[in-house]
Amino acid sequence: MKYWNNWFFKYLTGNDPLKTISVFGIHFRRIIYPILRRLDEKMSGMKKVVVSMGELPKGPKIYAATHTYSAEDVEFAISTAGESVYLMTNGRLELLYDVEGIAMWLAGVILVDRYDKENRTAALRKAERVLGHGGNILIFPEGVWNMSPNLIVRKLYSGIWKMACSTKAPVIPVATMIYEGTMYISRGKAMDISQYTRDKGLQLLRDELATMKYEIMEKYGKITREELLKGMSPEQYWNKHIEDYIKTQVIYEREEEEKAHYMDRDDIEQQEAFKYREQLIPSLQNERISVGEEGEGRC
Numbered sequence: 001m002k003y004w005n006n007w008f009f010k011y012l013t014g015n016d017p018l019k020t021i022s023v024f025g026i027h028f029r030r031i032i033y034p035i036l037r038r039l040d041e042k043m044s045g046m047k048k049v050v051v052s053m054g055e056l057p058k059g060p061k062i063y064a065a066t067h068t069y070s071a072e073d074v075e076f077a078i079s080t081a082g083e084s085v086y087l088m089t090n091g092r093l094e095l096l097y098d099v100e101g102i103a104m105w106l107a108g109v110i111l112v113d114r115y116d117k118e119n120r121t122a123a124l125r126k127a128e129r130v131l132g133h134g135g136n137i138l139i140f141p142e143g144v145w146n147m148s149p150n151l152i153v154r155k156l157y158s159g160i161w162k163m164a165c166s167t168k169a170p171v172i173p174v175a176t177m178i179y180e181g182t183m184y185i186s187r188g189k190a191m192d193i194s195q196y197t198r199d200k201g202l203q204l205l206r207d208e209l210a211t212m213k214y215e216i217m218e219k220y221g222k223i224t225r226e227e228l229l230k231g232m233s234p235e236q237y238w239n240k241h242i243e244d245y246i247k248t249q250v251i252y253e254r255e256e257e258e259k260a261h262y263m264d265r266d267d268i269e270q271q272e273a274f275k276y277r278e279q280l281i282p283s284l285q286n287e288r289i290s291v292g293e294e295g296e297g298r299c
Contacts (some may be wrong), residue, residue, distance in 0.1 A: 012111045015122035017129045021110075024088075026135040029108045033084035035271040036107050046072045047182045050080065051216055054189040057170055061132040061190070064160055065174035066153055066209050067140040068183075073176040076183050078107060079140055080174060086110055086124060088132045088159075090243055108135070114143075123262045124163060131167045139163075141205070152210040156202045164194040164201070172207060175212035177220070 014020050063085055076086055086108035107292040110126045113119040128135045141156035162172055170190035177184045188208060193201030229237050 012109070013113055013119055015118060017126045021126045021129045023133050025108070026130060026133050027252050029106070030084040030135070031051045032106065036103055037079050040068055040075050041102065048076050048079070049182055049184045051184050051186040051219070053187045055174070056082070056172065057190050058188055060132070060134055060167065060169045061172050062160060062163055062169050063138040063142050063172045063174055064134065064209070065138065065144045065177055066206060066213060067144060068176045072183055073102070076176065077174050080185050080187050081136065081138060083136060084108060085136040086135060088112060088125070088139045090125060105216055111116060120159070124159060127163050128167055131169050135165065152204055155204050156206050158202060160196055160205070161193055161198050161201045168194055170217065173205060173208045175209055175216060177213055177216045184220055186212045186216060191203050
């Protein structure tokens with residue numbers, strides 16, 4: 001990313017936790033959080049509906065939020081936590097010129113370079129330092145906006161499990177959904193995923209987040225399929241739906257975001273599975289291979 005050359009980003013993404021995370025900063029952000037929370041609620045252009053608020057345990061916590069295709073889920077997740085949190089996120093150019101980005105930095109942020117293994121490890125050390133001094137972390141373990149038309153929650157990156165194991169901090173699931181310009185948000189009960197293996201812990205957290213989102217969908221998603229599609233095919237509707245949201249965002253690096261979601265080594269996406277068809281030269285030998293809709297090879 002070109003933004004990493006900026007001096008401010010270089011400072012924030014430095015690999016020494018002692019230089020980028022101070023005890024004073026952790027306590028200072030705890031003091032100013034109520035002010036930032038009130039300002040954020042007044043400035044937000046989207047209505048928020050709190051669906052549920054699970055009881056919070058005392059002590060440091062890791063908030064794990066789903067990533068709706070909107071920047072507002074970050075603001076609302078910070079607000080719904082009800083206490084100061086350091087946001088773990090990929091670099092954001094808004095920090096240079098956007099009021100909301102500056103407010104985010106004031107609230108607390110740990111920037112992560114997705115493509116630098118050393119920096120990713122350093123980001124975990126920073127998070128451990130925050131938690132070790134009584135602070136809290138907010139992380140979006142899906143890693144990117146969930147723009148999948150069929151996955152309620154994408155597979156989760158393992159960083160949150162590593163963090164929970166090294167600090168023994170409980171994980172608080174936070175689910176968000178957008179319907180007609182309104183953000184619906186739920187804060188679940190604390191989970192201890194450190195007692196499980198990595199795969200088991202991440203699956204339990206993903207299942208809980210998916211359940212919470214489904215409950216929001218069931219309660220507030222009252223529109224019918226016909227009303228939703230308005231004569232379009234499901235694919236046409238979804239593409240338009242996503243494009244409309246992207247247009248509302250100040251910064252969105254689509255190419256980078258589309259390849260940044262977590263995939264197991266054995267996973268393969270539909271587009272990749274059928275990419276071979278682009279190389280086919282029509283002949284009698286391959287004429288039985290359909291080149292129609294992806295995923296619908298016909299004889």
